[in-house]
Amino acid sequence: MPLLDWLNKPASLQTARHVPYRLLECVPALGYGAMPNPNLLIQGDNLEALKALLPLYAGRIKCIYIDPPYNTRSAFEHYDDNLEHSQWLSMMYPRLELLRDLLAEDGSLWVSIDDHEGHYLKVMLDEIFGRKNFIANVVWQKRISPDNDATFLSGTSDHIVVMSKDISRCTMNRLPRTEEQDDRYQNVDNDPRGIWTSSDLTRREYRERDYYPIKLPSGREVLPARGRSWSIPRDSFETLIRENRIYFGPNGDAMPRRKRFLTEIRGGLVPTTWWSGDVAKNEDGKRELKALFPEERNVFATPKPERLIERILHIATNPGDWVLDSFLGSGTTAAVAHKMGRHYIGVEMGDHAVTHCQPRLQKVVDGEQGGISKAVNWQGGGGFTFCRLGATVFDEYGMIDKAIRFPTLAAYVWYLETRTPWIAPDTLSPLLGIHDGTAYYLLYNGILGDRRPQSGNVLTQTVLDGLPKHPGKRVIYGETSRFGAGRLAAEGITFKQIPYDVRVG
Structure with missing residues (x-):
């Protein structure tokens, strides 16, 4: 598979580690x-925040949506969106690596981008996630x-590149049907199975097996147009005739x-890769944000509208699933x-x-009625925890901060x-x-008592029992072991000493 190369790429490959x-x-x-x-709402550098999330959320996030800086060589008040191309690639690569590790096996990553870096992003995603795990490139008007x-040319669309962690396990939902779409169904022949619509029975290629004459009820025989053939073989057609x-x-x-x-149509409509302005437009996002912050004169340049994110989350998640956005913006x-x-x-981070x-x-918790609130009957409730990034767990020498508690x-x-998240039990x-x-x-940290060898952090016979x-x-x-190598082997124990055997990569 062709790989993307850029200045400082070797260093960016090691950044996340x-x-x-x-x-x-x-x-x-x-x-x-x-x-x-x-x-969780976390304030801080998203690279460090993603690394901090790994021990608790690796493999748990069903949908990741990010709207990173587009590197458009323009000036924005809230972001520096004027990164040099190689810097942009070096900034994105380690973050995408960590996002991959946080993504669930059946989950999906959705990345908004425009033409300035979109094609480079796709190649980089192929390298990190695997080309076979590419799902689609959605074009949003x-x-x-x-x-x-x-x-x-006037740019009127953005891309949303969609990747999976494992395409064989990825699951997605269909879109709900509308009354207008259902109105296309009729029952002109009074079929007892109810209303129906019809579809063309030919395909846009010639296949000798599927090129045969069909006799109409009127007695006339017909063939597919030149260069086409029927979409099903003769025996399948005869079965459909018997079934009316x-x-x-x-x-x-x-x-x-x-x-x-x-x-017979189950689960709604299969989403397409063309999302027209009827779904939502940039101006909708600005209007929503202005309604929330009427005193704000310089609203974000391109806040995404709620209906766009609603569509993504409807397709990619179900209630109770985890969603992550590490470029949260507004x-x-x-x-x-x-x-x-x-x-x-x-x-x-800002x-x-x-x-x-x-x-x-x-x-939102108080029940604001902008954006999608009325469409989803939002009445308020719930809550969120606000966090900031604190001290490092390990220093530059791999030593553990003395303030670190047992659960951490x-x-x-x-x-x-x-490489899986730890779910803390009610009782440690x-x-x-x-x-x-x-x-x-x-x-x-005294999980079994105090710090004396008889109990606590040192592996002794009493502690083992x-x-x-x-x-x-x-x-x-543990801090140390009173057992020799032979005794450990006999007990089927691998002992690792804190902090020296606690890897930090």
Whole structure:
């Protein structure tokens, strides 16, 4: 597969690995609504925030939507959207790597972009996610009227590149049908199966097997037009005739068409890759934001409208699924996810995490009626937790910060061993869990008592006897072990010393 190359690419390939793990520190004064609450609004650099999320959310996010800077060589008040091309690629690559690790096996990534970097983005996504996991390139008509000041062609559309983590496992929903679409169904022959519509029975290519004469009820014989053939073989056509699924027109003299009954259509409409301005337009997003912040004179240049995000989340998620936006901007993704009953994580590094995102979500909790609220019957409720990035879990030498508590280190140890998120139990235990037949234990921060060798962080016979039992292999993290190599092997134990055996990559 061809790979994209750029200045400083070798360094960008290692960036995600070297990003330090940081703590997420809650800011109670900026959280809102029902507490405790799993929904997260995080202020901080999204690269470090994504790394901090890995131990708890790796493989759990059903849908990731991001609207990164487009690198349009334009100046925006809220963003520096004037990154040099190689810098833009180096900025995106490690973030996409971490997003891939956070994505669920059956999940999907949706990236808004325009023509300046869109084609490079697709090649980079192929490299990170695998070319076979590409789903589609959606073209969204973001504006209706052309820009008469354009030098050459007026840009009226953006791309939304859609990737899966594993296309064989990816799941998506269909779009709901509209009354207008259902009105196309009739029952001109009074078929007892109900209303139906018909479709062409020919295909746009010649296949000898499927090129045969059909005798109409009127007695006339017909063949497909030149260069075409029937879309089904003769025996399948005869089966449809017996089932009264072929329509020959009111006089029995029209080219045959296949009947499709509304009652047999399940799950709505298959989404297409063309989303017209009827879905939503950029000006809708600006209008929504202006209604939320009427005193704001310089609204975000291109906030995404709620109906656009609603369509994405309808296709890609179900209620209760996790949604992530690490370029949260004005907070649209989090607001829509909240109204649609999805859990969400939004990351924004700028001051507007506090000046725009937080108050917007507060209005959502209070039941604001803009955007998609009426369409989804949003009445308010729920809440969100506000966090900032705190101290690093490990320093530059791999040593553990003394302020780190047991649940935090447990999450990192579990993730680094299993590459799966650790779900903290109601009651903490030195047994973190069992993965692929191996039990993982952590002796840290006095989980079994105080810090003396007889109990606590040192593996002794007394400590071993007190650990939850497991008949298979065991990996135990602790400050030190009183057992020799032979005894550990006999017990089926791999001992790893804190902090030296705690990998940070």
